[in-house]
Every structure is written in C-alpha cells, then in structure tokens.
Amino acid sequence: MTTIEATTTDRRGQRREEKWAKILAAAWFLAQRDGLAAISLRDLAGRVELRQPSLYAYFESKLDLYDAMFADGYRQLLDVVRAHPSKTGARPALVDFVRLNVQFATDDIVRFQLLFQRTIPGFEPSTASYALALEFVAIAGDMLTAAGVSGAENLDLFSAVVAGLCDQQVANDPGGDRWVCLAGPAVEMFLADVDRRNASSATRAPKPKQPSREKQR
Amino acid sequence: MTTIEATTTDRRGQRREEKWAKILAAAWFLAQRDGLAAISLRDLAGRVELRQPSLYAYFESKLDLYDAMFADGYRQLLDVVRAHPSKTGARPALVDFVRLNVQFATDDIVRFQLLFQRTIPGFEPSTASYALALEFVAIAGDMLTAAGVSGAENLDLFSAVVAGLCDQQVANDPGGDRWVCLAGPAVEMFLADVDRRNASSATRAPKPKQPSREKQR
DNA sequence: ATAGAGTACCTATCATTGATAGATTCCCGG
DNA sequence: CCGGGAATCTATCAATGATAGGTACTCTAT
Numbered sequence: 001m002t003t004i005e006a007t008t009t010d011r012r013g014q015r016r017e018e019k020w021a022k023i024l025a026a027a028w029f030l031a032q033r034d035g036l037a038a039i040s041l042r043d044l045a046g047r048v049e050l051r052q053p054s055l056y057a058y059f060e061s062k063l064d065l066y067d068a069m070f071a072d073g074y075r076q077l078l079d080v081v082r083a084h085p086s087k088t089g090a091r092p093a094l095v096d097f098v099r100l101n102v103q104f105a106t107d108d109i110v111r112f113q114l115l116f117q118r119t120i121p122g123f124e125p126s127t128a129s130y131a132l133a134l135e136f137v138a139i140a141g142d143m144l145t146a147a148g149v150s151g152a153e154n155l156d157l158f159s160a161v162v163a164g165l166c167d168q169q170v171a172n173d174p175g176g177d178r179w180v181c182l183a184g185p186a187v188e189m190f191l192a193d194v195d196r197r198n199a200s201s202a203t204r205a206p207k208p209k210q211p212s213r214e215k216q217r
Numbered sequence: 218m219t220t221i222e223a224t225t226t227d228r229r230g231q232r233r234e235e236k237w238a239k240i241l242a243a244a245w246f247l248a249q250r251d252g253l254a255a256i257s258l259r260d261l262a263g264r265v266e267l268r269q270p271s272l273y274a275y276f277e278s279k280l281d282l283y284d285a286m287f288a289d290g291y292r293q294l295l296d297v298v299r300a301h302p303s304k305t306g307a308r309p310a311l312v313d314f315v316r317l318n319v320q321f322a323t324d325d326i327v328r329f330q331l332l333f334q335r336t337i338p339g340f341e342p343s344t345a346s347y348a349l350a351l352e353f354v355a356i357a358g359d360m361l362t363a364a365g366v367s368g369a370e371n372l373d374l375f376s377a378v379v380a381g382l383c384d385q386q387v388a389n390d391p392g393g394d395r396w397v398c399l400a401g402p403a404v405e406m407f408l409a410d411v412d413r414r415n416a417s418s419a420t421r422a423p424k425p426k427q428p429s430r431e432k433q434r
Numbered sequence: 435a436t437a438g439a440g441t442a443c444c445t446a447t448c449a450t451t452g453a454t455a456g457a458t459t460c461c462c463g464g
Numbered sequence: 465c466c467g468g469g470a471a472t473c474t475a476t477c478a479a480t481g482a483t484a485g486g487t488a489c490t491c492t493a494t
Contacts (some may be wrong), residue, residue, distance in 0.1 A: 013372065016470095035336070035338025035339065037254050037338050038339070039336035040450085040451070041451080041452065042451080042452090049475080050473095051472075052452085053455090053474085054470085054472050056453075057471065057472075062452065062453090113336065113481075116384075117330070117384075118305070118388060119249060120252075121252025121254050121331065122253035149303065156396060157403060157406070160381035161378060162316060163385050164377035164381020164384065165381070166317075167380045168376055179377055182373060183373055185374065186374060188405065189406060192409070192410060192411070193409060195271070226476095233441090257481090258480080258481065259481090265445080267442095268443080268445080270443090270446095270482080270483080273482075273483085274441085278481080278482080326457075438491105439486105439491090439492085440492080441489085442488085442489080442490100443474100443486105444488090445484105445485090446484085447468090447477105447487090448481100448483075448484095449480100449483105450479100451475090451478100451479080452477100452478100453476100453477105453479105454475105454484100455476080455477095456473100456474090456476105457474080459471080459472075461468100461469095462468095463467095464466085
C-alpha cells in the first residue's frame with residue numbers, strides 16, 4: 001500500500017530507496033513550510049529533480065504519500081522513545097516519557113498533526129502504517145503498567161492528559177515550552193489521582209484490585 | 218474582514234444576511250460531509266442556488282469563508298455555554314463546563330477542528346473573530362477563579378486537560394462518550410492536585426503567593 | 435415616469451492542482 | 465549487440481480557487 005514495491009531487491013532497489021527517502025524528506029520540508037495539506041506535487045517533484053508524474057512511480061497517490069509520511073513519523077517517534085535512556089524507577093521514567101512526547105510534538109508541528117490529528121480529508125493510515133502507531137501505544141501501555149497504573153479508564157485519562165499537553169503546546173506556544181515543562185506536574189497530578197482513588201476504594205472495599213506498588217518519586 | 222460589508226443596512230440587507238446564513242449552513246454541511254479542507258466552492262454555490270463566482274460577493278476568499286465559520290462556531294460555543302444553567306457551587310459548575318466543552322467538540326468534529334486545531338494551511342482568524350475566542354477564554358478563566366484556582370500554570374494545566382479530553386474523544390471515539398464521561402473525574406483530579414499543591418506549599422512556606430481563597434467542596 | 439446608481443448575479447476565462455496515457459530514455463543480462 | 469523492463473518524460477485531463485467584465489433588477493432622485 002505504502003509504496004509501489006520494487007519487484008525484487010536488485011541493485012537498483014538501493015538507489016530507488018535513496019531517492020524515495022529524498023522525496024520523503026522534501027515532502028516534510030514542504031509540509032513544514034506551506035502546511036501539511038498544501039504540499040504541491042509539482043513543487044515536491046522539482047526538489048528531487050523530477051517531473052510531477054514521475055512521483056507516481058513512488059506513490060500511488062497523494063494520500064499514499066501522506067501514508068508514507070505517517071509511517072515515517074511514527075518510526076521517528078519510536079526511535080526517539082527507544083533511544084532515550086530509561087530512568088531508574090517506573091514513575092520518573094513515565095515523566096520523561098511524557099516530556100519526550102510533548103517535545104516530539106513541538107519539534108515538528110505538521111508531523112504531530114499528521115500522526116495525531118485527523119486533518120487531511122480522506123486520509124486514513126494503511127494497516128501497515130497503523131501497526132506502527134499500535135506499537136507506540138503498546139509501549140505507552142507498558143510504561144503505565146510498570147508505573148502501577150491499570151484499568152481502561154486510567155489509560156484513557158492518561159492519554160487525554162498527554163494529548164492535551166501536546167495539543168496546547170503546539171496550538172498556543174509553538175516552539176516554546178509552556179506546556180512541555182508541565183509534563184512533570186501533569187504526570188504527578190495523574191499518578192496522585194490514581195493513588196487517591198485506589199486508596200479510597202481500598203478503604204471502602206478491603207480488596208484493592210491493583211497489587212500494592214512502590215511509591216517512588 | 219469577515220464579510221464584504223453591506224454599505225448600509227437597507228431593506229436588502231436582511232435578505233442578504235439570510236442568504237449569508239444559508240451559505241454558512243451549507244458550508245458546515247459540506248465540511249461535515251467531505252472534510253473541512255475539502256469544501257468546494259462550486260458545490261457550495263450550487264447548494265444555495267448560486268454560481269461559484271457569486272460567492273465572492275459574500276466572502277473575499279475561501280479563507281475568509283473559513284473565518285466566518287470560525288466566528289460562527291465560537292458564537293455557537295458561547296451560546297451553549299451561556300445557555301446552560303449554572304449549577305450551585307463553583308466546582309460542580311466547573312465539571313459541567315468541561316463536560317459541555319467535550320460534548321460540544323464531539324457534536325461536530327470539523328467545527329472542533331476549525332476552532333481548536335490549526336489545520337487549514339494559511340488560515341488565521343481575523344482579529345474580530347479571534348475576539349470571540351478570547352471571550353470564551355475569559356469565561357473559562359472566570360469559572361476557574363470562581364472555583365478557587367489561579368496562577369498561569371494552573372490555567373495552562375487545566376486547558377491541557379480539557380483539550381486532551383476533547384482531542385481524544387474526537388480522534389478515537391467520535392460520536393461516543395468514552396472521554397465525555399471522564400470530564401468529572403478529570404476535573405476532580407485537577408482540583409485535587411491544585412489543593413494538594415497549595416496545602417504542601419502552605420506548610421513549607423507560610424506565605425502563599427496567591428491570596429488565600431475560599432475552599433469550597 | 436424615468437435616468438442613474440448600485441446591488442446581485444451571471445458567463446467566460448485564468449493558473450494551479452492531482453491524476454492518467456502514452457512515448458522515450460536508460461541500463462543490464464543474454 | 466540487442467531486447468526487456470524500469471525510470472522518467474511530455475502532453476493532457478478534470479476540478480479547483482480566483483478574476484474580469486457584462487447584464488438584469490431595484491430603489492432613489494429628479
């Protein structure tokens with residue numbers, strides 16, 4: 001779906017992938033300069049020494065280009081998250097994880113829009129690309145369970161907090177850090193709330209659902 | 218800015234405004250059907266018995282149409298917020314306010330996108346339209362101070378929580394209420410956090426920076 | 435009543451967009 | 465050296481937002 005496949009990975013395949021990467025890079029540049037939806041295929045082609053129809057040898061359509069960018073963006077996100085040294089202790093790691101996410105969002109606004117806001121009419125990531133998104137969600141879920149948080153409602157609340165930080169940072173202070181530096185307080189707030197609810201439910205019902213967890217911080 | 222002004226409010230003015238409203242309604246319809254960025258002026262014109270160039274008697278450009286929709290959307294939001302009966306007690310009222318916001322977002326996704334996410338390349342609300350947005354922000358600020366919350370950081374955190382709820386609801390469960398019904402818990406979480414921080418800062422430093430405020434609830 | 439002004443439309447046309455068809459060039463294996 | 469396929473081109477399409485200029489209607493002032 002994403003690309004028109006090279007039938008076999010022959011010697012040409014490498015050159016092709018190089019060019020493919022160049023196109024993608026140019027697409028990101030244009031998206032940042034003119035807006036995600038304002039990418040012009042002619043402009044894009046010109047930047048990689050091609051004519052506009054030749055792009056269709058690499059992408060089936062413009063939406064397919066967006067799909068490739070979507071996958072590329074998630075690969076970048078996964079790289080960032082995985083490359084980051086995980087702190088000792090699940091909760092400090094969670095704080096770092098959130099801060100990393102907000103920073104990632106602000107580092108490239110159009111990338112954030114493409115990955116997390118459905119803004120391009122008609123665009124829907126292919127299953128292959130969406131798998132990368134799920135991979136990321138799984139990582140986030142693991143970090144939460146490691147921090148002793150479980151339950152669908154808690155996951156939803158957490159995702160809302162993180163999304164909100166990113167959203168506000170991107171929309172109201174692009175390039176700044178007004179909400180980036182709220183990552184710590186926000187996670188603190190969230191975890192305190194989880195604890196609070198667990199404690200109160202524990203007093204009412206003597207069997208706490210979650211196993212007791214260490215409180216670091 | 219928003220519209221090409223009727224030089225005088227003559228008898229025709231009324232008809233003109235009627236038609237103007239019709240165009241706007243049709244624009245919302247098309248936005249919901251095809252996506253915000255995919256509105257076709259020819260299609261839009263056809264739905265109000267006009268030819269495409271005639272729309273330029275009502276809007277200077279397509280971006281200007283978006284500006285009119287932006288203002289219209291905020292007027293709707295202000296109407297909803299003001300029409301809602303305010304509960305007794307600032308904090309229950311705040312919960313209601315948040316729930317109302319999330320509901321408003323899900324009720325019309327493209328409207329949410331236009332008002333709160335900068336997705337249309339080149340679009341920036343005119344100062345007149347943006348004034349409506351500020352009006353809304355002011356209302357939210359008032360509700361917060363009424364609930365005993367102050368400080369820029371708290372406002373930012375609050376806005377992030379609300380935005381996050383809307384964002385996730387719209388993106389991941391459009392039409393549902395997975396995050397709508399988290400409005401209550403989220404506000405509770407937020408207020409508990411504010412209280413917690415105030416309490417701890419009060420014990421450490423006997424002079425709280427913010428003037429003491431009544432703690433209701 | 436009627437000329438003039440001005441509004442509200444129209445048709446015709448433009449440049450640009452994403453997309454397709456078909457010809458051409460280039461490279462590599464036989 | 466030559467045939468096939470990949471890569472790219474030119475030419476063209478329909479649809480888009482925008483502009484120019486003309487036409488019909490309506491109200492006002494003489």
